[in-house]
Amino acid sequence: MSANEGALKHHFEDIEQQRGAERLGMWMFLATEVLFFGGVFLAYTVYRIWYPKDWAAASSQLNVLVAGINTVLLLTSSLTITFAIRAAQLGNRKALMNLLAITGLLGAGFMCFKAYEYNQDYEEGLVPFCKNFGEELVHDPDDKDHSHAATTTFNQQWEKKGIAPQRIRLFMSFYFIMTGIHGLHIIIGIGAIFYLWYRAYMGWITADRYVGVEVTSLYWHLVDAIWLFLMPLLYLAGSHHSLHF
Amino acid sequence: MILQTRFFPEQASELAWHVDNLIWVLSAVLGATGLAVYAVIAWFCIVYRRKNPGELGFAPTPRILGSHKMELAWTIIPLLIFLAFFGWGAHVYNMALHPPADAPEIYIVGKQWMWKVQYPGGQRVIIGQNSLEYSKEIGGEGYFEGVMVLPVNRPVKIVLTSEDVIHNFGIPAFRQKIDAVPGRYVSTWYLPTKTGTYDIFCDQYCGTNHSLMVGKIMVVEQNEYEEWLDGKWKTGPGKNAVDGSLAHQGRQLFQKLNCIQCHDTQKSKAPVLEEIFNTRRPIKGGGTVIADENYLRESIRRPRAKVREGWEPIMPHFGPDKVSEEELIKVIAYIKSLKKGETPVRTEDWVAPVGGNTQSPDDPKPKSADPKVPDPKSGAGEQK
Amino acid sequence: MSTATEHEAHASHEYPAHPEHVSYLKDGWSIWSWLFTVDHKRIGIMYLVMLTIFFGVGGTLAGLVRANLLTPSGAIMDNDMYNKTFTAHGVVMLFLFLIPSIPGVMGNFFVPIMIGAKDMAFPKLNIASWYVWMIGASFAVFALLTGGLDTGWTLYPPYSSRSSHSNVVPGVFGVFITGFSGIMTGLNIIVTIHRMRAPGMTWGRLPLFCWAMYATSLIQLLATPVLAIALTLLMVETGSNALGVPIGIFDPALDGDPLLFQHLFWFYSHPAVYIMILPAMGVVSELLTCFSRKNIFGYTAVAWSSVGIAVVGFLVWAHHMFVAGISYYAALLFSLLSMFVAVPSAIKIFNWTSTLYRGAISFQAPMIFALGFLVLFTVGGLTGIPLATLGSDLHLHDTYFVVAHFHFVMVGGMVLGYLGALHYWWPKMFGVMYSDFWSRIGAVLICVGYVTTFTPQFWLGYHGMPRRYPNYPAEFQYLNVLSTAGYTIQAAAFLLIHTYLIASFFTGKKAGPNPWGATGLEWVAESPPITHNFDKTPVVVCGPYEYPLNLTQTGEKADVR
Numbered sequence A: 001m002s003a004n005e006g007a008l009k010h011h012f013e014d015i016e017q018q019r020g021a022e023r024l025g026m027w028m029f030l031a032t033e034v035l036f037f038g039g040v041f042l043a044y045t046v047y048r049i050w051y052p053k054d055w056a057a058a059s060s061q062l063n064v065l066v067a068g069i070n071t072v073l074l075l076t077s078s079l080t081i082t083f084a085i086r087a088a089q090l091g092n093r094k095a096l097m098n099l100l101a102i103t104g105l106l107g108a109g110f111m112c113f114k115a116y117e118y119n120q121d122y123e124e125g126l127v128p129f130c131k132n133f134g135e136e137l138v139h140d141p142d143d144k145d146h147s148h149a150a151t152t153t154f155n156q157q158w159e160k161k162g163i164a165p166q167r168i169r170l171f172m173s174f175y176f177i178m179t180g181i182h183g184l185h186i187i188i189g190i191g192a193i194f195y196l197w198y199r200a201y202m203g204w205i206t207a208d209r210y211v212g213v214e215v216t217s218l219y220w221h222l223v224d225a226i227w228l229f230l231m232p233l234l235y236l237a238g239s240h241h242s243l244h245f
Numbered sequence B: 001m002i003l004q005t006r007f008f009p010e011q012a013s014e015l016a017w018h019v020d021n022l023i024w025v026l027s028a029v030l031g032a033t034g035l036a037v038y039a040v041i042a043w044f045c046i047v048y049r050r051k052n053p054g055e056l057g058f059a060p061t062p063r064i065l066g067s068h069k070m071e072l073a074w075t076i077i078p079l080l081i082f083l084a085f086f087g088w089g090a091h092v093y094n095m096a097l098h099p100p101a102d103a104p105e106i107y108i109v110g111k112q113w114m115w116k117v118q119y120p121g122g123q124r125v126i127i128g129q130n131s132l133e134y135s136k137e138i139g140g141e142g143y144f145e146g147v148m149v150l151p152v153n154r155p156v157k158i159v160l161t162s163e164d165v166i167h168n169f170g171i172p173a174f175r176q177k178i179d180a181v182p183g184r185y186v187s188t189w190y191l192p193t194k195t196g197t198y199d200i201f202c203d204q205y206c207g208t209n210h211s212l213m214v215g216k217i218m219v220v221e222q223n224e225y226e227e228w229l230d231g232k233w234k235t236g237p238g239k240n241a242v243d244g245s246l247a248h249q250g251r252q253l254f255q256k257l258n259c260i261q262c263h264d265t266q267k268s269k270a271p272v273l274e275e276i277f278n279t280r281r282p283i284k285g286g287g288t289v290i291a292d293e294n295y296l297r298e299s300i301r302r303p304r305a306k307v308r309e310g311w312e313p314i315m316p317h318f319g320p321d322k323v324s325e326e327e328l329i330k331v332i333a334y335i336k337s338l339k340k341g342e343t344p345v346r347t348e349d350w351v352a353p354v355g356g357n358t359q360s361p362d363d364p365k366p367k368s369a370d371p372k373v374p375d376p377k378s379g380a381g382e383q384k
Numbered sequence C: 001m002s003t004a005t006e007h008e009a010h011a012s013h014e015y016p017a018h019p020e021h022v023s024y025l026k027d028g029w030s031i032w033s034w035l036f037t038v039d040h041k042r043i044g045i046m047y048l049v050m051l052t053i054f055f056g057v058g059g060t061l062a063g064l065v066r067a068n069l070l071t072p073s074g075a076i077m078d079n080d081m082y083n084k085t086f087t088a089h090g091v092v093m094l095f096l097f098l099i100p101s102i103p104g105v106m107g108n109f110f111v112p113i114m115i116g117a118k119d120m121a122f123p124k125l126n127i128a129s130w131y132v133w134m135i136g137a138s139f140a141v142f143a144l145l146t147g148g149l150d151t152g153w154t155l156y157p158p159y160s161s162r163s164s165h166s167n168v169v170p171g172v173f174g175v176f177i178t179g180f181s182g183i184m185t186g187l188n189i190i191v192t193i194h195r196m197r198a199p200g201m202t203w204g205r206l207p208l209f210c211w212a213m214y215a216t217s218l219i220q221l222l223a224t225p226v227l228a229i230a231l232t233l234l235m236v237e238t239g240s241n242a243l244g245v246p247i248g249i250f251d252p253a254l255d256g257d258p259l260l261f262q263h264l265f266w267f268y269s270h271p272a273v274y275i276m277i278l279p280a281m282g283v284v285s286e287l288l289t290c291f292s293r294k295n296i297f298g299y300t301a302v303a304w305s306s307v308g309i310a311v312v313g314f315l316v317w318a319h320h321m322f323v324a325g326i327s328y329y330a331a332l333l334f335s336l337l338s339m340f341v342a343v344p345s346a347i348k349i350f351n352w353t354s355t356l357y358r359g360a361i362s363f364q365a366p367m368i369f370a371l372g373f374l375v376l377f378t379v380g381g382l383t384g385i386p387l388a389t390l391g392s393d394l395h396l397h398d399t400y401f402v403v404a405h406f407h408f409v410m411v412g413g414m415v416l417g418y419l420g421a422l423h424y425w426w427p428k429m430f431g432v433m434y435s436d437f438w439s440r441i442g443a444v445l446i447c448v449g450y451v452t453t454f455t456p457q458f459w460l461g462y463h464g465m466p467r468r469y470p471n472y473p474a475e476f477q478y479l480n481v482l483s484t485a486g487y488t489i490q491a492a493a494f495l496l497i498h499t500y501l502i503a504s505f506f507t508g509k510k511a512g513p514n515p516w517g518a519t520g521l522e523w524v525a526e527s528p529p530i531t532h533n534f535d536k537t538p539v540v541v542c543g544p545y546e547y548p549l550n551l552t553q554t555g556e557k558a559d560v561r
Helices: A003-007 A015-050 A052-059 A064-089 A094-123 A154-161 A165-201 A211-235 B014-047 B068-097 B222-229 B246-255 B293-301 B326-336 C003-012 C031-035 C040-068 C079-099 C101-114 C125-145 C159-163 C168-195 C208-242 C258-292 C299-315 C328-356 C363-386 C390-396 C400-430 C436-463 C473-508
Strands: A137-139 A150-153 B104-109 B114-118 B124-127 B147-151 B158-164 B169-172 B176-180 B186-190 B196-202 B214-221 B280-282 B286-292
Touching: A015 A052, A015 A165, A015 A211, A015 C168, A015 C208, A015 C258, A052 A154, A052 A165, A064 A094, A094 A211, A094 C208, A150 A154, A165 A211, A165 C208, A211 C363, B014 B068, B014 C328, B014 C473, B068 B186, B068 C159, B068 C328, B068 C363, B068 C390, B104 B176, B104 B186, B104 C258, B114 C208, B124 B147, B147 B222, B158 B169, B158 B176, B169 C040, B176 B186, B176 C363, B176 C390, B214 B222, B222 C040, B246 B326, B280 B293, C040 C079, C040 C101, C040 C125, C040 C400, C079 C168, C079 C390, C079 C400, C101 C125, C101 C168, C101 C208, C101 C258, C101 C400, C125 C168, C159 C208, C159 C473, C168 C436, C208 C258, C208 C299, C208 C436, C258 C328, C258 C363, C258 C400, C299 C328, C328 C390, C363 C390, C363 C400, C400 C436, C400 C473
Parallel strands: B104 B158, B147 B214
Antiparallel strands: A137 A150, B104 B114, B114 B124, B158 B186, B169 B176, B169 B196, B196 B214, B280 B286
């Protein structure tokens, strides 16, 4: 029995039909993801247009350095997973396993930085679901001695600038919802990648059965692409006076 | 009961005439088309039925695949007809949305589950079933409480908002409705053309008593309208201060001056003032007093002079700087009119509409009326 | 051959290499062979069983609603209970019946067979879609049983997020999960139709039911995610309110916008109504051709009008919001676009009517359902025009006119299509035939019941009776009573239909492969089909409706057998 026959599922006529179906299926699924995120992007943008000052103020509180690092991590992981497809097509099991592992680890790194960032947001009192919203002592960007000491609360700073706290709350809600859902998609992607790594380890991915790697990489690229829209929308809506960790 | 029903709904506004024309022409055209299609279907079903009923399978029929000409015809013609309807409908909609520039404005605030209507002269009406149960004993008359009065043949603009959730102010006889959205003002206008009494409904689901948020609109002649504004006649027995009377303005002041903070129904700090006028009351240190206008005036200007037995002397005094003489009269008039159970609830929040009148016309210094933000906490409470 | 390949070979073959020639019903008797099946036909039957139960639930709730409306002040329940009842009726009927019905049962069962394939493109995704649907349904039913939901199926905030003290989050979560099921089914159907057509089955020879399912699946795929995000945001807002740390995405008291929810919600919910009606329209094309023995008049027009409805259907959502506070110019735009979406439906009606011309028409139950569809759907469609027209919508919005309109299209359209499909394909699915006499009675009775129930509601709406009102002015009572009487006729009809259908399992005559003498590929297969549908892949040589030439799509004679 040739490797082709082993890869062919019973209900397909031939391997090309199967591959075509799997690819089309993944592209259709990606279309649904685009619409899902598109909906929340739309809602975010509506408020961005209505409350520019508040949105800018809220955005400048986000950690753009971490976001930048995360962007680099994701872009690199998209590169490695593309190389992984090539490795699979060439039947190079070792390279395939290594590349998949690196991709997964880069994704995990993204989530670690995200966790760090969420924790920082909590410490600064930026989580809208928490009672300490706006009440933590933070650095005042307008302070003259550049000491970076935590001297005022956000609520005080916003009151001075005439910014409505409930609008900051709204921004931060969107921030957590959008990055949260995106993070969930990253976790699912990492799971899929490690499952692929396991299949490669067991020797079930060969030069003729690489489509699983290809469709998973399509999903991963989409999650990366969504981040590329998410990041500027959320993080670059306001100005950042300094990059800090 | 069937005999009491009107076959066609009342057509009581100028717009109603336009909307009805639109609806009936639409119905006629679409109805005729539908009936024509049904006739053709029926005709085909009769003429082309199988020769042997009950048999299935092959029967000699012609192989007709289609006709480009007919496809084009029944694409273009319906489209043109629908576009014509669109145009006419847009024209009527345009009329409905754009009031004449000089129409007086009536402000309406919807809240669960009533409408609070305020006229430019300060008159207020509450529309909505104040009793939460359908009052069979009143023979159905108590079903609608609160009647909004409008003059015939005069345009009026309404400005609408909501205090809590989305409502909709709809008057079928005027063929009009508009959503009352919290956090914003929307407006529409009417030109009533026929005297009579018509229904008001809430047309956007808003909770348990959505179907009780109903009332009546009464269209009357101009002179009757003016008399109603002056308080010369009421639309029904009611607890509402529905006119621009002194008592009503006094009620406004009662709340604005925060009398309600202490003189509330919980009797936390001060006696309830319902039905005390001209009654004899014991005072601290012995003796009694009749609560007439003078006593009431004194209780406001110098409250600690004669304190009611059983209460502490804690009421602050309200000098002429806080309450002018005209205002004092109004407050006293209000206390005189206050019947049992009519003390306002402390959290009652009356949104002042933009530009709305919170002072009486004869006040020397009109204050700016900034609208209060709708209180999110006055959500699901059932208000009387 | 390496062990890896053997393992792979074993893992990917759910069936033995040479399947026995056994019907799908007999291919495994245990409950596990059903619960863990990947056979699209069995999955269709599982959908059928659950849909019948949910339809019964939704129908009973409708009965409670109509019973309460017998008197002007609520005959059998208080306002709160009524609000929960009509909400439950809407949620159950829409999300647990109408949307999954034809795609879940006939789409799953027949799309692969009609295109000559062995199964759907993704059989495991298919069974997963059933389980996901059941999980979502469980949450929704749990929410309805433990205190209910009183927001109306439209869930508008700020009432639903701030003011309703009912089970909003679990109910909404249930609906959210069922959405995924629809996406999975839609994805499966699209890929199946694109990639798995038998040789000779070009797009131009595809049965119109498949065209309709394709268009439906496009909508399911692209519209449902927007509902998902609308419901997610609503759940976050409701949950945060419940926990005492309110955030106001749609709450104006916290600088949110309630109209944003309405836009996101209706962006899905308007295309959703086309998810409901397009499959029924596809069924009608199959029925009218078979029972008048004619080609469909204007195949291309009917096929493309399905796609046209799907595409234009995405552009009209704000016609649900004409009085909600959208701008005058937005209202103009959406009314104009709504006129365009009406045209493809009109084209279909004319094409279907022309199909009857010079046919040889017989009136078995499937045909009665199809003719009933033509009449009743036309009423529903035509009464949509006054609602799409701005001037008239001012008066008719949120009245019983709207209720009558959508019930005519959903019940007189969709449900008739579903029942017609069930009656047409029953012998194919189960290998037995039901009583011809009783089925005709049932079909007529349903139509009579529908018309009696919903026609008075147009008049009520024109008089201004609002929707969702347990208390109404006394002068509306007689029309409400008439409407409730119609309900009892419908209920009797449904009981009759289910009785003779179930009786067919016990006393029905065995059905051959082609009891109607029809021409589709599904009638070439056995009744009931074997697990792999066909012994060998069919080769398609002609179009799907060659009744005048008496040819099935494989070129054999389309005789009754």
